[in-house]
Amino acid sequence: MNFKKFLPYVIAIVVFTIASLIYFNPVLSGKQIKQSDITQFKGMSKQVVDYRVENGEEPYWLGNAFSGMPAFQVSAYYPNDFVRYLDKGLRFLPRPADYLFLYFLGFFLLLIALKVDWKLAILGSLSFGFSTYLIIIFGAGHNAKAHAIGYMPMVIAGVLYLFQKRYLLGFVVTSLAMALEIYANHPQMTYYLGFCLLILVIVEGIEVVKTKEVSVFIKQVSVLVVAVIIGVSVNATRLMSMKQYADFSTRGKSELTINPDGTPKEKSTGLDKEYITEYSYGISETFNLIMPRFMGGGTFEKLGEDSNFYQTLESNAGKSVAKEYSNQVLTYWGKQPIVEAPAYIGVILFFLFFLGVFLVRGRLKYWLVSATIFSILMSWGKNFEVLTNFFIDYVPLYNKFRAVSSIQVIAELCVPLLGVIALKEFFSPKVSSEEKKEALKKALYLIGGLLLVFTVFGSSLFAFEGIRDAQYQQLPELIDALKSDRKSMLFMDGIRSLILVTLSAGLLWFLLKNKLKETPVIIGLTVLILFDLISVDINYVNKEDFTTKRKVIKPFVASKANNEILKDKSYYRVANFATNPMMDGRTSYFHNSIGGYHAAKMKRYQELFDYQIAKNNMEVLNMLNTKYFIAGEDKFQENPEANGNAWFVNNIKLVNSADEEIKALDNLKTNEVAVLRKSSLENSKINFPQEKDSTATIALIKNAITELVYKSTTRKEQFAVFSEIYYKDGWNAYIDGELVPHYRVNYVLRGMLVPKGNHTIEFKFQPKVIKTGSTIALLSYVLLLLVPIGWFFLNRKKEEKA
Numbered sequence: 001m002n003f004k005k006f007l008p009y010v011i012a013i014v015v016f017t018i019a020s021l022i023y024f025n026p027v028l029s030g031k032q033i034k035q036s037d038i039t040q041f042k043g044m045s046k047q048v049v050d051y052r053v054e055n056g057e058e059p060y061w062l063g064n065a066f067s068g069m070p071a072f073q074v075s076a077y078y079p080n081d082f083v084r085y086l087d088k089g090l091r092f093l094p095r096p097a098d099y100l101f102l103y104f105l106g107f108f109l110l111l112i113a114l115k116v117d118w119k120l121a122i123l124g125s126l127s128f129g130f131s132t133y134l135i136i137i138f139g140a141g142h143n144a145k146a147h148a149i150g151y152m153p154m155v156i157a158g159v160l161y162l163f164q165k166r167y168l169l170g171f172v173v174t175s176l177a178m179a180l181e182i183y184a185n186h187p188q189m190t191y192y193l194g195f196c197l198l199i200l201v202i203v204e205g206i207e208v209v210k211t212k213e214v215s216v217f218i219k220q221v222s223v224l225v226v227a228v229i230i231g232v233s234v235n236a237t238r239l240m241s242m243k244q245y246a247d248f249s250t251r252g253k254s255e256l257t258i259n260p261d262g263t264p265k266e267k268s269t270g271l272d273k274e275y276i277t278e279y280s281y282g283i284s285e286t287f288n289l290i291m292p293r294f295m296g297g298g299t300f301e302k303l304g305e306d307s308n309f310y311q312t313l314e315s316n317a318g319k320s321v322a323k324e325y326s327n328q329v330l331t332y333w334g335k336q337p338i339v340e341a342p343a344y345i346g347v348i349l350f351f352l353f354f355l356g357v358f359l360v361r362g363r364l365k366y367w368l369v370s371a372t373i374f375s376i377l378m379s380w381g382k383n384f385e386v387l388t389n390f391f392i393d394y395v396p397l398y399n400k401f402r403a404v405s406s407i408q409v410i411a412e413l414c415v416p417l418l419g420v421i422a423l424k425e426f427f428s429p430k431v432s433s434e435e436k437k438e439a440l441k442k443a444l445y446l447i448g449g450l451l452l453v454f455t456v457f458g459s460s461l462f463a464f465e466g467i468r469d470a471q472y473q474q475l476p477e478l479i480d481a482l483k484s485d486r487k488s489m490l491f492m493d494g495i496r497s498l499i500l501v502t503l504s505a506g507l508l509w510f511l512l513k514n515k516l517k518e519t520p521v522i523i524g525l526t527v528l529i530l531f532d533l534i535s536v537d538i539n540y541v542n543k544e545d546f547t548t549k550r551k552v553i554k555p556f557v558a559s560k561a562n563n564e565i566l567k568d569k570s571y572y573r574v575a576n577f578a579t580n581p582m583m584d585g586r587t588s589y590f591h592n593s594i595g596g597y598h599a600a601k602m603k604r605y606q607e608l609f610d611y612q613i614a615k616n617n618m619e620v621l622n623m624l625n626t627k628y629f630i631a632g633e634d635k636f637q638e639n640p641e642a643n644g645n646a647w648f649v650n651n652i653k654l655v656n657s658a659d660e661e662i663k664a665l666d667n668l669k670t671n672e673v674a675v676l677r678k679s680s681l682e683n684s685k686i687n688f689p690q691e692k693d694s695t696a697t698i699a700l701i702k703n704a705i706t707e708l709v710y711k712s713t714t715r716k717e718q719f720a721v722f723s724e725i726y727y728k729d730g731w732n733a734y735i736d737g738e739l740v741p742h743y744r745v746n747y748v749l750r751g752m753l754v755p756k757g758n759h760t761i762e763f764k765f766q767p768k769v770i771k772t773g774s775t776i777a778l779l780s781y782v783l784l785l786l787v788p789i790g791w792f793f794l795n796r797k798k799e800e801k802a
Helices: 007-023 025-029 036-055 083-090 097-113 118-129 132-140 143-163 167-183 187-211 214-233 236-246 284-289 308-317 319-325 347-359 363-379 381-394 404-427 433-461 476-512 518-537 549-553 560-566 586-590 603-611 618-623 658-667 768-801
Strands: 573-576 626-630 636-638 646-648 651-655 673-677 697-703 707-714 718-725 731-735 738-740 743-745 749-754 757-765
Touching: 007 025, 007 097, 007 118, 036 549, 036 586, 083 167, 097 118, 097 132, 097 143, 097 404, 118 404, 118 518, 132 143, 132 404, 132 518, 143 167, 143 187, 143 214, 143 404, 167 187, 167 214, 167 236, 167 768, 187 214, 187 363, 187 404, 214 236, 214 768, 236 768, 284 404, 308 319, 308 476, 347 363, 347 404, 347 433, 347 476, 347 518, 363 381, 363 404, 381 404, 404 433, 404 476, 404 518, 433 476, 476 518, 560 586, 560 626, 560 636, 573 586, 603 658, 646 697, 651 658, 658 673, 673 743, 707 718, 718 757, 731 749, 749 757
Parallel strands: 573 626, 651 673
Antiparallel strands: 626 636, 646 718, 697 707, 707 757, 718 749, 731 738, 731 757, 743 749
């Protein structure tokens, strides 16, 4: 075996490992990064994790958040999920260094697929991985997003192998990379990857029309489709459970036609347009991609003592106040609600991107430029309504995702990719010196001229007014001082960018004039790019974001109120109104909460909150068995009116629509009457009890998350309501071991007829989708293994005959 052949790969892995550990060096001392979303996730998933440890199996349901919901999108391990072990092997470093390493590795493999020299491939990989947006998502805790982004270049590498007619390698890489991409479990990023690949296929298709190699193209696309299907199918359980739940989640279609205030509701099969486009990138904000603080940086920035803001505040309120309030100044003047940091790709990388526009030939350039432009246009969201509304209304699944600005992840990938390919061409002896010289000049004039305009005239081109400036209105001079600081930020970043571009262009010019060799130029560019990116990254994600492992593993400490409530060992729910209950994972860490923290909660439950709980409807809180209310760290109140775990009602109120269901709760005595949708009876003829048995009893005797057992005693047939969330595709009801129907009542709860006598009533969570999906996944793994083996031997046989 020729070990020298593998030496570049070994060097690359070592470099990537060292780079990941140096940037996130606190992990070497056992510290872990504090991530707000992951902290909330710890609260949401605690019950599932505890159940997994105690019982050695998956519950697939959790009861500690939103009064109960499927655990599919919170925390779930699935049978035959073998791709999980491959993923673990690739992410062998401590978190978040593992994800950074994955960025590097994935992009390196993509560049190798494009036959880029390994030294350039390392430069490109570091450039991609340290892109500011890809770093700042760690601070927020968007691990699944980082995970999915890390595998995107690998998928593209596999597809490019197919279009290079390297079918076997392309099939294996595409199917495995797609399996890993789906496993990462961030559908939005995978969906955006689909657009990137679609543009690639279209560009390849146009080329086919020119070359008339239609049969070859059909073969390439066919192999691609099969590889993607197999890669997707090995994740069948995950995807099928997700799809099943999605229809019931906030991503699904609402049946309501009215808003909480009674006004007509806009029809939608997904999220509301306003919610989808809440985070839309401003058109002028796009220049953040080449100048990090073009719009003031992140929402909050630290300003030094030499800033106008600090000096104005000091002169009006004193030095101590100035120091305190200058640590978090509202410098961002864009229109997005909040921005952790600018999505800075890098001015040098954009310079190289433009170099590629003028130097690179062929369909690869057309794909990368088209995908970049598409990505930026789509990120504008409500600022480019014609295009955005078209996609929301007509493009499948587009209305299932929010934060349209994150589609810029395509540009995050394409810009450095074309930049590195530009360097490959610039170093190639096959390209004439004159072509290189012209392309270098054009790229320098284009980006240099743009930077020069903003640096010199920027202060007069924009108003520099932020949407939160009113917070400083008590001292109007502060707003003027802040505007001056924003202008200064733009000017200083303009100078910085001009210097970096000039130095980078100088290195390439010296190479062109044979005053420098290729390797020193690569080293020089690597140093400049890393300085450019890391000096920005470090302002937003650094060692201060790390803490002890114990604080990450156990992020919440029980308050006095929590401890007092925990003394009650019965089964009940807690409402924490000291915060927004629907954005609160902390309470779920200690109790069964009526709230929680998850982007894909059940739609009907969200509607119940918006239409009833938000209006302080105590009867609805009672039917959810809300026994305790938290009003502060030390304040809580017991609710003696809570309906309990189950109760019999006097009457059934039949309604015809979802609107009638939700409105019926306005004045409903939930412990006496149940609201039932006529259509839920599914044409079955049921004679509901007309008279309540005053001696009837029903009580919960076992609560095991996925199994609830009740004992009932009645002299007459009765209708029982259970303070548990209805979810038809998983929960089955049994009376004395016999499967019986149960119904959705009171918009979100379960109800059923209970015959007279003494009975045992059981609810068991038995989602069929798990068994079906795991069978499909296993068969897909078999295909993933057998197809390449069969293909290999078939090719070998053909070669022997030839």
